[in-house]
Amino acid sequence: MALVVATVAFVLIHLAPGDPAAIIAGPDAPAEDVARIRQSLGLEQPLHVQLVRWYGRLVQGDLGQSIFLRKPVVDAILDRAEPTLLLTVSAIVIAALLGVPAGVLSARFHNTATDQTFMVLALLGISVPNFLLGLIFVLVFGVWLGLFPVAGYSPLEDGWLLTLRSLVLPAFSLGLVQSALIARIARSSMLDVMREQYITTGRAKGLGERLVVYKHALRNALVPTVTVIGISFAVLISGAVVVETVFNIPGLGRLVVSAVSRRDYPVVQGVVLVIAGVYMLVNLLVDLSYLIIDPRVKYQ
Amino acid sequence: MSAVARPAPHAAPSTASRMLRVFFRRKVVAVGAVLVLLTALVGIFAPMLSADPGRMDVASRLHRPGAAYWFGTDDLGRDVFARVVYGARLSLLVGVAVVALALIGGLTAGLAAGYFRRLDNAIMRVMDGLMAFPAIILAIALMASLGPSITNVIVAIGVVYTPRVARVVRGSVLVIRETAYVEAARALGVTNLWIILRHVLPNCLSPVIVQGSFVFAAAVLTEAALSFLGVGVPPYVPSWGNILSDGRLYLQQAPWLVLYPGAAIMITILGLNLLGDGVRDLLDPRLRGAASEPKST
Numbered sequence: 001m002a003l004v005v006a007t008v009a010f011v012l013i014h015l016a017p018g019d020p021a022a023i024i025a026g027p028d029a030p031a032e033d034v035a036r037i038r039q040s041l042g043l044e045q046p047l048h049v050q051l052v053r054w055y056g057r058l059v060q061g062d063l064g065q066s067i068f069l070r071k072p073v074v075d076a077i078l079d080r081a082e083p084t085l086l087l088t089v090s091a092i093v094i095a096a097l098l099g100v101p102a103g104v105l106s107a108r109f110h111n112t113a114t115d116q117t118f119m120v121l122a123l124l125g126i127s128v129p130n131f132l133l134g135l136i137f138v139l140v141f142g143v144w145l146g147l148f149p150v151a152g153y154s155p156l157e158d159g160w161l162l163t164l165r166s167l168v169l170p171a172f173s174l175g176l177v178q179s180a181l182i183a184r185i186a187r188s189s190m191l192d193v194m195r196e197q198y199i200t201t202g203r204a205k206g207l208g209e210r211l212v213v214y215k216h217a218l219r220n221a222l223v224p225t226v227t228v229i230g231i232s233f234a235v236l237i238s239g240a241v242v243v244e245t246v247f248n249i250p251g252l253g254r255l256v257v258s259a260v261s262r263r264d265y266p267v268v269q270g271v272v273l274v275i276a277g278v279y280m281l282v283n284l285l286v287d288l289s290y291l292i293i294d295p296r297v298k299y300q
Numbered sequence: 301m302s303a304v305a306r307p308a309p310h311a312a313p314s315t316a317s318r319m320l321r322v323f324f325r326r327k328v329v330a331v332g333a334v335l336v337l338l339t340a341l342v343g344i345f346a347p348m349l350s351a352d353p354g355r356m357d358v359a360s361r362l363h364r365p366g367a368a369y370w371f372g373t374d375d376l377g378r379d380v381f382a383r384v385v386y387g388a389r390l391s392l393l394v395g396v397a398v399v400a401l402a403l404i405g406g407l408t409a410g411l412a413a414g415y416f417r418r419l420d421n422a423i424m425r426v427m428d429g430l431m432a433f434p435a436i437i438l439a440i441a442l443m444a445s446l447g448p449s450i451t452n453v454i455v456a457i458g459v460v461y462t463p464r465v466a467r468v469v470r471g472s473v474l475v476i477r478e479t480a481y482v483e484a485a486r487a488l489g490v491t492n493l494w495i496i497l498r499h500v501l502p503n504c505l506s507p508v509i510v511q512g513s514f515v516f517a518a519a520v521l522t523e524a525a526l527s528f529l530g531v532g533v534p535p536y537v538p539s540w541g542n543i544l545s546d547g548r549l550y551l552q553q554a555p556w557l558v559l560y561p562g563a564a565i566m567i568t569i570l571g572l573n574l575l576g577d578g579v580r581d582l583l584d585p586r587l588r589g590a591a592s593e594p595k596s597t
Contacts (some may be wrong), residue, residue, distance in 0.1 A: 001425075001428060001429070001432060004425050004426065004428065004429030004432070005429050005432045005433070007429065008426075008429045008430060008432075008433070009441075012441045012442065012444075012445055013445065014445075015442065015445035015446065123570070123573065123574075124566075124570070126569075126573060127566055127569040127570035127573055128566055128569075129521050129524060129525060129565060129569070131524075131525060131528050131544070132544065132558075132562045132565060132566070135544065135547070135548060135551065135558045135562065136558070136562065138551060139551055139555055139558065143551060143552050143555075150551075234434060235434065237434060238434030238435065238436045238437050239436075241436060241437065241440070241529075242436065242525050242528065242529060245528070245529055246548065256437075256440060257440070257529050257530065257531065259444075260440060260443065260444040260531050261530065261531070263444070265444065265445075268440075268441055268444045269441070271437075272433065272437055272438070272440075272441045275433075275434060275437050276432050276433045276434070276437070279432060279433070279434055280432055
């Protein structure tokens, strides 16, 4: 799979109609500049040679050289990774902490006002794009109420409290939307489990409703919920790319968007590959987590 | 003349009309259909509903919403109502075109991978490779290569969602190709192409239609996100994402630049989600019984 992903990332840069070096250099660039870029990217080689070299460089952790930043792409990515990582982790914590209880409560109080309120909110939640929610948060909590900074990011070296404050609005913009999805899945998997016979047996032998719901039903409903939390983490990494633009956070999202406008293809390629790698890693961890959550699951 | 009178054609409701009745019995689905229809009508009749979205009235820049400009004006004095209305047209175009592209690509790849075992591994590895990239990241990377234009946005988002359709189609085809009627067709010497078109394709359309409704919503959202980031349609094209991107810079002075296009996106996506849920419930045999009864949510 990693090989296929690396190949797709390689192909992306070669999709541009015409000479990529000429596109990167711009329409008025002198021929020498175009030739220099072509050489620095190795574009003068046949395509299969370029592909093999690309694999070779990847194995050594070399993603190439940024044309605009004039430094290795790996360094550019590492410089910008902190805000994206913290934003994604905060957002997934918010999404899980809000989504799972909302889904569980909805299922427990199925077909009541509580259930309907949570599900209407969840439906509205999945219909709001995260960047729109971010703009509304900036307007309400930043501009009108002045509670949080409207933009920017305080790095961890300035103190974690400042970092946390700068991440509250972006993390909620990302996390709230995803919590709606988690709530819907948690509710439906809880409802499925609540119809199982062992739940009826638990009730019949006199177990309290809380014990039945939170001990017996919840654990068994966690497999699909953890799956969606894992998928959410992967979705949030890409969501962070958009939300970083709303809040002007200097993370991987800003890096890749600036690289697109500067036609800095090696950076685009590098960021895309790293995010895809993290995405695959998270999916693998989600698969492995089933072994802990559900003892019936066994991998050969 | 036969002793048994044939029923009049209008006496028994057709399957389609019965399904439609079941479909719209759930109020939320009807609400979704109305919201989507509203967006579609606004998009189709945009030239009759509003002025030229590109016309600049510099003297009226950042004008508050009122009688002259219902949704106010932007920093260049352009009518936000006109831009939102034409934005609906663009969203509709992108949604329809992406669904068509993703369905054509996904059906072709999925049918080939599912029916011909020799092609399965090669096709699905490419599809899995594309799916390993988060949607918006892959779309950004494709736009970086293709350059900003409406066609390229459609192509980029279409490529992103093709593997999702292909995977669903392949899953269905793997089951259908083992059925007795396909086996019988093969035994009769029917060609593979005819079996695929006549027997396999019609039987794997239900999940594809459901997937298509969600791809539509995802395409509208992705287009808005790409345009918001400045890597989607060119800035002069009225798109909800472009209006939001401009509005971000004037959030304090002109919040209407965010609120109106934002509401348009929300209404459209809400409608598509409700409609998508309804289509899924109707076409999924496990949920069909539930769909025939009014639901609480």
